[in-house]
Amino acid sequence: MRDTLPTQVDVVIVGGGFAGAATAWALARRGVGDVLVLEASDQFGSQASGRNASMARQLSSDPLTSALLRQSVDRMLGPDRALEVEARRCGSLLLLEEPAGLPWLEAARMSGSSRVVARDEAVKRVPLLDGARFDRAVVTDTDAVVDVSGLLWAYLRGARRAGARLVSDCSVTAVRVAEGRVAGVATTQGDVGCRVLVDAAGAWANQVAGMAGLSPLSMAPFRRHLVVTPPLAFCDPAWPLVWHLTDDYYFRPEVGGLLLSACDQVEVAPGPAVRDPAVLEVLAERLARRCPRLAGVPIQTWWAGLRTLSADGRFVIGPDPRLGGFFWVAGLGGHGMTGSAAIGELAARAITGQDLGAQGTPWAPARLLR
Ligand SMILES: Cc1cc2nc3c(=O)[nH]c(=O)nc-3n(C[C@H](O)[C@H](O)[C@H](O)COP(=O)(O)OP(=O)(O)OC[C@H]3O[C@@H](n4cnc5c(N)ncnc54)[C@H](O)[C@@H]3O)c2cc1C
Structure with a gap:
């Protein structure tokens, strides 16, 4: 067009x-x-x-941002939506460790649309998290993966x-x-x-x-990488998106495998988002220590994009x-x-x-x- x-x-x-x-x-x-x-x-x-992860995650540590995100998702995917958009309303599981994650529990409470669950419940939902470091999880059922x-x-x-x-x-x-x-x-x-x-x-x-x-x-651009695995037998496409808020990684189902990020954040000049292979080592090391059942997952494809953050x-x-x-x-x-x-x-x-x-x-x- x-x-x-x-x-x-x-x-x-x-x-x-x-x-x-x-x-x-x-x-x-x-x-x-x-x-x-x-x-x-x-x-x-x-x-x-x-180049993004396609995740509509509504909870932010900033209550005003959270409120705007909820309003936006409602407009995009809610019953009175004005747009024709495909989305998988899979919900999200945001993991946290205490005490670093305590402000997130407060953010979840204030949002009115998220609830806090115990570690066991989170592991039951996504068995891959067995052995991962976290104390509790915040569940937001209305989060989604969007086309x-x-x-x-x-x-x-x-x-x-x-x-x-x-x-x-x-x-x-x-x-x-x-x-x-x-x-x-x-x-x-x-x-x-x-x-x-x-x-x-x-x-x-x-x-x-x-x-x-x-x-x-x-305000400046910061580079972040995303990695996609080939299909993995242990992945369930119905899993929610999973984000470790205090340990810095996330993953979600993607065509039989997973899309993952090490939440890397490096300030760069505006321009083409060039991939840095060092990130793959960071991700492998982070997963091995923090989510052992993801240690050594194969990589099929990976790319970088620029997130522009205000001060x-x-x-x-x-x-x-x-x-x-x-x-x-x-x-x-x-x-x-x-x-x-x-x-x-x-x-x-x-x-x-x-x-x-x-x-x-x-x-x-x-x-x-x-
Ligand atoms: C790895 C990664 C994962 C992410 N995951 C998520 C996620 O799961 N959920 C979510 O909500 N967000 C996510 N984001 C953030 C989201 O992608 C961005 O916030 C959003 O796409 C920014 O949109 P934008 O229009 O501001 O920027 P852009 O999409 O970069 O658009 C700006 C456009 O301006 C054009 N342009 C620049 N200069 C000129 C010029 N002089 N003349 C004409 N055109 C020009 C550029 O070519 C570009 O296409 C992620 C981002 C990254 C990088």
């Missing part, structure tokens, strides 16, 4: 991952269709949005039906500013005038801001106070797919001139000015 580049639109969205796609969709739902989504790669969602490509395209198709144009293989190379506000962009396919620019460029968001003369926000770990959604018409939808960290429906909605409200009031404060870009 590729449209031609117009010369003038109301809203240009830079980036065709979950941030950009969900914002375009939410704008469409508010009747704003004069929108152009620009993606540098030849495929929408080819960066973080197409991420289906979700991304549900957003993009919804936006396109309302008039949005989608152009891939088109990098924004400069931002034109006139009379103290955004006036347009230069791209590898030509110039486009606009009233509003949405910076949804993921790991490159600070670079795009720099094109508009804005200094970077406190306080919260999303960055809203207007930049330094330049009229410049909006951020960035810093989606490790929850960008899960939070996308609610993130897009908040962004669209701000872009259409609604004052988000106290609801917008936790996500406001201004808090990250250096």
Whole structure:
């Protein structure tokens, strides 16, 4: 699906991952269709949005983030959902050791949608955890594994039906500013005038801001790897997603085997997510010590992606106070797919001139000015 580049639109969205796609969709739902989504790669969602673990995990250590994630999952997968998305409502099992994990027990209690279970119950559900280090587990039955490509395209198709144009293989190379506000962009396919620019460029968001003369926000990309095993006889595809919150690894069923991560987090420059073989040793060592029944699992394929984290770990959604018409939808960290429906909605409200009031404060870009 590729449209031609117009010369003038109301809203240009830079980036065709979950941030950009969900914002375009939410704008469409508010009747704003004069929108152009620009993606540098030849495929929408080819960066973080197409390299993630597909897990909709709603519990975060930050209660405000948790609330937004729950709202988002409800919009994506709940009974009144406005999107056609495939998902496996497998639930999650979040493991923890005490005392390090005690704040998570409090977060689970406050969420109202998670419960704490004893170690034995968790091992009964996922026998592979026999011998693993943990004291208790938090269960969230409504967590899920989502068809991420289906979700991304549900957003993009919804936006396109309302008039949005989608152009891939088109990098924004400069931002034109006139009379103290955004006036347009230069791209590898030509110039486009606009009233509003949405910076949804993921790991490159600070670079795009720099094109508009804005200094970077406190936010940076961090690389993480995912590993997939071949089919394994002992895996049950009905298992929930399992995340050890204090021992730093997670896994979930994936086509007869497992998808795993060592939760590695290394700050990198924006750019292609290049794999580092050292991570495979870290994962092997971590599993052997912390979840012995996973020791020595074979690896079929592995890849890396960039998670862009703000200094306080919260999303960055809203207007930049330094330049009229410049909006951020960035810093989606490790929850960008899960939070996308609610993130897009908040962004669209701000872009259409609604004052988000106290609801917008936790996500406001201004808090990250250096
Ligand atoms: C290994 C890993 C596992 C993860 N697991 C999960 C998970 O299980 N659940 C979950 O909810 N989240 C997960 N995430 C996080 C989630 O993937 C991200 O939060 C989300 O995809 C970020 O979306 P985005 O649109 O901000 O960034 P991106 O998907 O990176 O999109 C930004 C886009 O902007 C484009 N762009 C950049 N500069 C320009 C320019 N100048 N002109 C035009 N286009 C430009 C890029 O090409 C890119 O496609 C994971 C991430 C990783 C890396």
